Amino acid sequence: MTEIVREVTVTPAERTVAAGRDLRGPFGVALIALACIAPLFLGNYPLHAIIIALIFLLPAHGLNLLLGYTGLLSLAQAAFFGIGAYTSALLAVHFGTPFYVNFLAAGVVTGIIALPLGIPALRLRATSFVMCTLGFVIIGQAIAKNWISLTRGDMGLAGVPKPHFALGPASFTVSGTVGFYYLVLVIAALATLVVYLIVRSPAGRNMIAIRENETLAESVGIPTWHYKLVVFMISAAFAGFGGSLYAHYLTVVSPLTFQMYYSTTMLIIVLGGGAGTISGVIFGSLLFVGLTEALRVAPELRMIAYGFFLLGLVFWFPNGFAPLIGRFSSFLEKRK
Amino acid sequence: MFFTVIEQVVNGIVSGSVYAIVAVGMTMIFGVLRAINFAHGEYYMLGTFGAWFAIEYFDLPYPVAVVIGVVTTALIAVIVGNFVMQRIVGAPAEAGVLATLGAALILQNTIILVFGGSYKFFSGGYIEPVTLFGFTLAEQRILIIIVGMIVFVGLELMVTYSRMGKAMRAVSQNIECCAVVGIDVRHIALWTFILGAGLAALSGVLTAPVNVSVYGGMGELITFKTLPIIIMGGLGNVRGTFVAAMILGIAESLVATYIGLQFRDTVGFATLMLVLMWRPHGLFSAQARF
Numbered sequence: 001m002t003e004i005v006r007e008v009t010v011t012p013a014e015r016t017v018a019a020g021r022d023l024r025g026p027f028g029v030a031l032i033a034l035a036c037i038a039p040l041f042l043g044n045y046p047l048h049a050i051i052i053a054l055i056f057l058l059p060a061h062g063l064n065l066l067l068g069y070t071g072l073l074s075l076a077q078a079a080f081f082g083i084g085a086y087t088s089a090l091l092a093v094h095f096g097t098p099f100y101v102n103f104l105a106a107g108v109v110t111g112i113i114a115l116p117l118g119i120p121a122l123r124l125r126a127t128s129f130v131m132c133t134l135g136f137v138i139i140g141q142a143i144a145k146n147w148i149s150l151t152r153g154d155m156g157l158a159g160v161p162k163p164h165f166a167l168g169p170a171s172f173t174v175s176g177t178v179g180f181y182y183l184v185l186v187i188a189a190l191a192t193l194v195v196y197l198i199v200r201s202p203a204g205r206n207m208i209a210i211r212e213n214e215t216l217a218e219s220v221g222i223p224t225w226h227y228k229l230v231v232f233m234i235s236a237a238f239a240g241f242g243g244s245l246y247a248h249y250l251t252v253v254s255p256l257t258f259q260m261y262y263s264t265t266m267l268i269i270v271l272g273g274g275a276g277t278i279s280g281v282i283f284g285s286l287l288f289v290g291l292t293e294a295l296r297v298a299p300e301l302r303m304i305a306y307g308f309f310l311l312g313l314v315f316w317f318p319n320g321f322a323p324l325i326g327r328f329s330s331f332l333e334k335r336k
Numbered sequence: 337m338f339f340t341v342i343e344q345v346v347n348g349i350v351s352g353s354v355y356a357i358v359a360v361g362m363t364m365i366f367g368v369l370r371a372i373n374f375a376h377g378e379y380y381m382l383g384t385f386g387a388w389f390a391i392e393y394f395d396l397p398y399p400v401a402v403v404i405g406v407v408t409t410a411l412i413a414v415i416v417g418n419f420v421m422q423r424i425v426g427a428p429a430e431a432g433v434l435a436t437l438g439a440a441l442i443l444q445n446t447i448i449l450v451f452g453g454s455y456k457f458f459s460g461g462y463i464e465p466v467t468l469f470g471f472t473l474a475e476q477r478i479l480i481i482i483v484g485m486i487v488f489v490g491l492e493l494m495v496t497y498s499r500m501g502k503a504m505r506a507v508s509q510n511i512e513c514c515a516v517v518g519i520d521v522r523h524i525a526l527w528t529f530i531l532g533a534g535l536a537a538l539s540g541v542l543t544a545p546v547n548v549s550v551y552g553g554m555g556e557l558i559t560f561k562t563l564p565i566i567i568m569g570g571l572g573n574v575r576g577t578f579v580a581a582m583i584l585g586i587a588e589s590l591v592a593t594y595i596g597l598q599f600r601d602t603v604g605f606a607t608l609m610l611v612l613m614w615r616p617h618g619l620f621s622a623q624a625r626f
Contacts, residue, residue: 034485073430120613126429127372131567132612135605136558260560271430285589303445310438314431315423 035185039164039178046293051255053289055245059262060269060281061195062238067238067267068275069232073126076117076133079140082242082253084110086144089157089253095141097162103244106194110240111233118232122225126298131224134260141258160247178248187245191238198234209232211276217289239266243314272313274322283322344589350381350477350546352585353484356578357539359565360491361532367508367572368528371432375416375440376536377559381552382409383537384458384544385447386484391460398460401566402541409537412443415514417529421521428510440555442494448552461545476545483542488578495574504528508572557601564608568619576620583607 039047059066059077064177066072084106091102121132144151151157158243163174198204208223209217218224265288273284291309295302317324362376389576392394396404401610420439424432462475467592507514507524536558544550565584569577584604592600611619 067430072435120609124612124616127366127571128567128616128618130372130429130433130607130613131563134563135609138605139602139609142599146596146598264434267430267434271434275430301445301449303441304449307438307441307445310434311420311443314427314435314438318427318431 006071006296012145026204039181044177047181049175049180049289049293050286051184051249053285054267055242055249056265057188057282057285058242058245059235059239059264060273061191061278062235062242062265064270064275064278064281065195065198065207065231065238066235067270068277068281069204069207069211070228071121071214072228072232073267074133074135074232074235075130075132075263075267076121077235077239077266078087078258078260079087079133079136080110080114080142080239081243081246081262082137082140082255082258083113084240085247085253085257086151086157087158087240089247090150092160092248093157099161099165099248102248106244106247107237107241110243111237114233114236115229116238117235118229122228122232134263137258137260138199139254139262144255144258151255154255156256157250158252158253162251163248168335184245187241188286189262191241192278192282197276203227220255235263239312268310272320274320277320277322280320280322284320332333340589340593341508344593345586346471346473347477348586348589349582350473350480350585351588352582353480354543355561355585356484356581357487357542358536359562359577359581361535362562362568362572363489363566363572363574363577364504364508364528365421365532366566368525369421369425369432371421371427371429371436372563374433374531374559375443375555376532376562377555377557378440378443379409379413379454379533379536379555380540380558381447381555382412382443383540384554384591385552386537386551387460387541387544388456388458388550392456398462399543401460402538405541406534406537406611410534413530413533414526416443416533418537421529422525425521425525440559444552444555451550452592453551453552455549455551458544458548458550463545463587474546475576476542480542480546483538487538487575491574500524534573561601561604563601564604568608568611570618570620571620573620576618580619588590 038050042050059081062080063074064076066074087109088102089104091097091105092099097105117136121129121136124132145153147153165174165179174180199207206217206222206227209220209222210227214224242255246257269284269288270281271284272287273282274280292302292306295305298305311322350470358376362373362377365371365373365376383405386408387398387401388405390401390404391398398498420435424435427435462479464475465472466475466478468478469472479502493501503514503519503524506519507528509520511521520596540558547609561584565580566577568583569575569580584607588600588603591603
């Protein structure tokens, strides 16, 4: 009936970023350099904040592929985040497998679990799909709480080891904040690269076609159903990788890993940064952490301020905050 | 055995009535605004708090407290409606989700900030047990069922015959055409929202004597229980929502008795998924309305 017709193929976010193209290279290099030397001038607490931001970047990248590029609003990311965290924690606690095995297993298992969940869910449209994905989170939490023989219920799984690497005779454990920062930084960079490659490939353009007009996309021969299913699985796998990092960083998982709050956090990162842009999502996850950390000065007012922030985001920056940066950089360019 | 089943079904109808009163408001809001109202449970909470405040601080009798709870919530709904809900008419789905989530966070945490996060004792209501047809029920539960029916019949009549009700149906079918023929869509949206919030508050105040405890975070659970109901009932469908609410209430009560209390809060979404697999557009419509 009333469908939301988007007139523009290129979102304003994409357009403004393109306008500032000349600045992007140097800016990116500066950012990477800054990220590499960050531990030199940041204390442990800000570093911890950035680690959390980079961990959340993974599920947010996944959600961006789903929402920003394929146009599917999903609240299931917290469920997959939780499944990843539990997979990793269970493997580590019960079998003592090394970090990289747990990490890969978390992503793969989550991606596979997403298949039977995605098949019925993706048959639904709009609101029903949103609710169904929210249901995954609620049911995931119930399973984590009540399958006590496996998950120890509300007590959670404690003692997930810090990542440990053994290459031949050399072995080291990533225990400190700085070490973990570099580990997460590398993984986040790889994830960003993967998303970039997906988006730039013909598959990425097909995804955008599905977002813009699914019926049209199907009529020109794009197998929309398979695309949606595969993107759903990829996005779940990203969330699973993120969950694994989260488990190994905090060394404890509990049913609280499955909560609606995380799904909305990821939604805010994507929409706040600028759905359908990679830089926007990176910016969004850092901004989100900066915001929650800044709001910590007044804990009782924190959630209220967060609520007002959401309203402000929706009504004043419907395309996210990233276009603001684009506008700023094109402003700088004009002055040159 | 059989008697216990019947007893649980009656209990289920009571909680079904509670959900129904909340859910019809939410489904009507969805029909008009096309937005899932994630803040809907908060109006349930606000109503309860209004009544609790009136009883605790002014020693007012329960019926007066009910009115105060509902009116206070409606006034808050006027503010939220003007600043938030009216602006999401015609906005994309994501905007509705984020905006109502923001409203939920603000309402819930303001109450926690003012009254503290602890559980409070709700002392009003009619909790004397009475025996009817061999069942022993608290008076309050009977009151809930009666009010539930009155709300259902009243809404059916309003939606079918009154000018406002007809306009609401029209807006939920086609916003653009309504604007063309001169229906003030924003006005209708605001009033639907106030009505929905008021009904949620009514439901909260009616349930408070049964639940006894009142706390700031109570709205969230109600939101999560109402969401599957409105989807199952077919979005914007008042009659379907009532049936879905009853089904869920009875299912929850049976699951709590025979499978385990800890699974009660999962019943809603589990049922929803099964129903959606079988009928992707809800129980009562053959095609997607939205």
